[in-house]
Amino acid sequence: MSATASTRQLKFVQALNEALDLCMTKDPRVFIIGLGAPDPAAIFASTKGLVEKYGPTRVLDMPVAENAITGVALGAALRGMRPVMTHIRLEFAMLTIDQIVNQAAKWHYMFGGQASVPLVIRMVVGRGWGQGAQHSQSLQSWFAHVPGLKVVMPATPHDAKGLLISAIEDNNPVVFIEHRWLYGIHGPVPEGVYRVPLGQPNVLRQGRHVTVVATSYMTLEAVRAADELAQEGIELEIVDVRTLNPFDETLVLESVRKTGKLIVADTGWRSVGFAAEVVARVTERCFGDLKAPPVRLTLPDVPTPTTRALSNYYYPLVHDITAAARRLAGRPAKPAPEIKPEAFLDVPDPSFTGPF
Amino acid sequence: MSATASTRQLKFVQALNEALDLCMTKDPRVFIIGLGAPDPAAIFASTKGLVEKYGPTRVLDMPVAENAITGVALGAALRGMRPVMTHIRLEFAMLTIDQIVNQAAKWHYMFGGQASVPLVIRMVVGRGWGQGAQHSQSLQSWFAHVPGLKVVMPATPHDAKGLLISAIEDNNPVVFIEHRWLYGIHGPVPEGVYRVPLGQPNVLRQGRHVTVVATSYMTLEAVRAADELAQEGIELEIVDVRTLNPFDETLVLESVRKTGKLIVADTGWRSVGFAAEVVARVTERCFGDLKAPPVRLTLPDVPTPTTRALSNYYYPLVHDITAAARRLAGRPAKPAPEIKPEAFLDVPDPSFTGPF
Amino acid sequence: MKNRQTPPDVARRMLHGIMRVRLIEERIRKLYAEQEMRCPTHFSIGQEAVAVGVCAHLKREELITSAHRSHAHYLAKGGDLKGMLAELYGKATGCAAGKGGSMHLIDRSVGFLGAVPIVGSTIPIGVGAALSSVLQGNPLLTVIFFGDAATEAGVFHESLNIAALHKLPVVMVCENNLYSVLSPLSVRKPEDREIVQLAQGHGVFNGQADGNDADAVYALAGEAIERARAGQGPAFLEFKTYRWYEHCGPLEDQHLGYRPPGELEAWKARDPLKLYAGRLRQHGIVSDADIAVMEKTIDAEIDEAVAFAKASPFPTRDQLATHLYAP
Amino acid sequence: MKNRQTPPDVARRMLHGIMRVRLIEERIRKLYAEQEMRCPTHFSIGQEAVAVGVCAHLKREELITSAHRSHAHYLAKGGDLKGMLAELYGKATGCAAGKGGSMHLIDRSVGFLGAVPIVGSTIPIGVGAALSSVLQGNPLLTVIFFGDAATEAGVFHESLNIAALHKLPVVMVCENNLYSVLSPLSVRKPEDREIVQLAQGHGVFNGQADGNDADAVYALAGEAIERARAGQGPAFLEFKTYRWYEHCGPLEDQHLGYRPPGELEAWKARDPLKLYAGRLRQHGIVSDADIAVMEKTIDAEIDEAVAFAKASPFPTRDQLATHLYAP
């Protein structure tokens, strides 16, 4: 699993880049395909330097034809290649749902195991600066609902690299969802090839009082909340989900058996979302251990507004986690910070770029 | 709401057909668009007779271009028409997710309420006779996750008509999901125009012991289970969800407050599905009333196999409901019926075609 | 177009191939009534010459993909008959272990990459197969079969553009049988625009021929295939042909009234099997006795395969969850 | 093509239109640095003549749709400037109540149906608008604006086929600025295939013209629009033009190195505004004084609109959940 402790610090995006680079070096079957993958902007720098190093036949630019590209990647995967597709915004993958859900997810099953689809589909979830309704959707819950897909959402630079390597080495279609606001976060990242196995959540912080199950960027917010609460003597236990499909609830159940309190913090919408699944599994399996109703912290069931005057109130904040945790821990509430409509919450908090 | 008691019996598919016919008569803005809508098979007879009555410009056949057709329907809706799109299999709508989810669902919101999208998208969920992985998916959970969409699944002929009329009269995009195995079920259907309001579940059966929240075809299975259990003195209360988005949990909560026991029976997959949402809402809101862990009865997280030797074990059966209910009610278990691989469970049970 | 007469040995093979598809499907039609093959099944009867004429050129390792109406392509490419019949019967010995049915045939050992019933979806997959061969430094021809309706799907255009852009060794074969389910071409494309014109728009080599004439298919396919193999880029071929039975299922469907009067009869009069058998007899390439032997051999093959399929076991319940993820 | 000289009054209007778009966008560029317009913004500078030349023909009630780069189309169609600027500032008075931003402009009062940034997605929506008008018995021209990359999307072909099949009053206008984000045409389509050829494949009336020459745009658009209005079916027009600044944002982007050396300069030398102002001056249609007045009037209009936008209130928190469903 994870290599020995490393003090080298990399940004999340550099960790992704390194994973791609290492995989392309060690395995000639790996190639990158997607709009802009080899262009100078390099998918927010995540594919930086790769076309120079591996040439344009291993970092393929493409016309705006995402549905066909996905089928092309699937066809290549069937013949033993290991394509890594890129979508600079998750929304563009909405044009490819037939290929992802009807085809790739089922190919191995519906052909009785005769063929496999080692395909990674990277999707970047946008946030901030008025991305609006069509450039910020976090639809991991959809993909997590589909048997045959694997769904990964790394939260740390370490995991970004280790999970991406595992995803590329996996023989199944993996939807790899990257939150744009994590790209600038730094943290320790070992050199060389290492793997974070798919299907294993991670206890990121141990604590006795409240379990926080978090995905992607919400994991980072949970860490901030934990730091704040630690000073009040409230210990959060943070489980970073990492793989949403297949979702192994073991660590979550263990944690809730200890704390009796559950907060689920997800970057997606509330209704019929991944947070509901966590609540359902915990309720089914830890019914007797739960001491209070679980709490879901998600986006409200509303499209993303563009103006910051509304998006300032759209995303769950650290305070939402601390407030829920205080309530669950039986502590008195603290006043919520006042948020002005004109506040600049539409860019990542500059005081918090890591280390994770 | 529903008209006065009616003794006229119609099949589910006839009820749909009547709803379309009545809406087309009373409102010239209503038109039908979709592959095969005017052909002699008439979308399993649901659009039967309409092209003869209203002509080919109000029942439009189309090339195999579902994504564009959805955009075309959306564009027509923006200009005041009320299109009813048809998909003879839900899977074909997977090609149109951009138009449904990125566009139609958000149009009203992202343009600040300046335009509305009165669009109905009918999707038939296939089952049986080896429909297999690509002709049987029941993806209501996806659409129920998307703010701005309404999602309707009628279970009775009465509701099929009343809900379809409401959907057509609604000023929002409505995903109207019809289970193929309900088409032949008959039940009382009032004449003329009546509405079953969107957003209101229905208590189909009252009972004291166990709440069963069911969608679509599973409602019918729940009724059969209730009949069987009634003879053992176990009373099921059946809440037919009818509208999954927006989902009004009021009746469910009331019922669970009474019974303390919850079974959710959904036609879709388990993980991150609608059943999880019901469990989550009940747990959050009725935590103190729940006397046992809730039970989800859904498809396993596996694609649909074609051979009946496997599909016989794929779909939840009446016995699964009765078994869960007996357990929740503290009654002894009964042996499960033996199911042979060669049994013909891939066609609807001929002994049960209604009345509902 | 060069003069491309079908060599006599190829002609005999093609006649055998057409007859074989016909006899197999006629047998399936008969057996279907027993209600033991329980999956949606689209018959190729009437259209066999396209599959056989194209596949007559293909090497075992060359690839093809197909769609919902795939029996002829699967068989013409050399797909295992026992595996196909067992698949239709939902048996564990089926080519997809019973999990696929008629709409999901596969035989990787002969380059049959797979067939799926979502119209158009295998087109980019076939293009991707061809692309992978180029990336691997070993260009391999991929033939993609589909119906007329697939050319209406956006993914067809997206895929054709990618194939043209990268000059991939792809031949797209459109079986234009005039219908998409029950919908005629007239409600699906402008009257005065030919399907093949779309490929012209993409600047791709293209051609049209009589899909009921095996020699015509063989000739045009040969030209396209040679170009593609030689690295001259993709081709799009349109073959006019006709489906005799229901869109899905083994029955006649004249009662539905969607075919203009006389249309079916006119096409049946141009039965690709009778046409070709007649021509080869006339040219002395086969004798009546040869044909009788062919029929007998094929019938025996079918008998054996049907017996195999019927005798094969069903998958066991524990197979429901296997193959969800590849190891 | 008929001889279509631009009438002098139209020419003056077009010059004003081009100048207006230019000055508005230059002002936005300057103000963008203040970081108060906080949404992804795609500038039309360099491409204004297409929008203005096409929209010069359109009646107020006729419809248009656009995509991510929509300012010029919105303005040329008569969209409200105050509403647009307020939208960029995220204000409650914005044309989409602040919920849309630059990528979601709308002004129904002048037939601007809407713009969205998913490439290709408004194409069928525009076709549907035209279809609805036909179904309503009152055919209404719909012009659909998009970039070169949209012609790579399957939905473009699906939509064009539907428009052609039903002979809808649709004119599709492709602004070919050579790039999709930073990707040149050479990685997106075969070198020897023109974009306009795709429309020929669909059998649709089509044409190509210099998109930096307002008169050329006006002439070609006029022909297509007259045909479409007369019920002769859809058209596809390709105008070659060029974007001066970043794909998204107000800055230069020469440092990225994706434009061949000299390319930008060559196109700037063919600035549609300077070209047209020069020509009209030369023909005596406008004087230097006229131009100075135009500039002054436009600047005053912009001052007022900016002041309005800046002074407008933000939407209040309770607006977050409004407009989720239409009543």
Ligand SMILES: Cc1ncc(C[n+]2csc(CCOP(=O)(O)OP(=O)(O)O)c2C)c(N)n1
């Ligand atoms: C995307 C999609 N839309 C609709 C269908 C339903 N459908 C099944 S087969 C078929 C007709 C296809 O016609 P064509 O491609 O000409 O093949 P043919 O059946 O004539 O051989 C249709 C529309 C489908 N399978 N996939």
Ligand SMILES: Cc1ncc(C[n+]2csc(CCOP(=O)(O)OP(=O)(O)O)c2C)c(N)n1
């Ligand atoms: C379906 C889709 N894929 C990718 C993108 C990302 N994207 C935004 S604008 C753009 C380029 C579009 O190029 P073109 O249509 O030529 O318009 P231009 O920007 O040159 O005006 C792309 C690829 C998108 N918005 N939608």
Ligand SMILES: [Mg+2]
């Ligand atoms: Mg056909």
Ligand SMILES: [Mg+2]
């Ligand atoms: Mg462009």
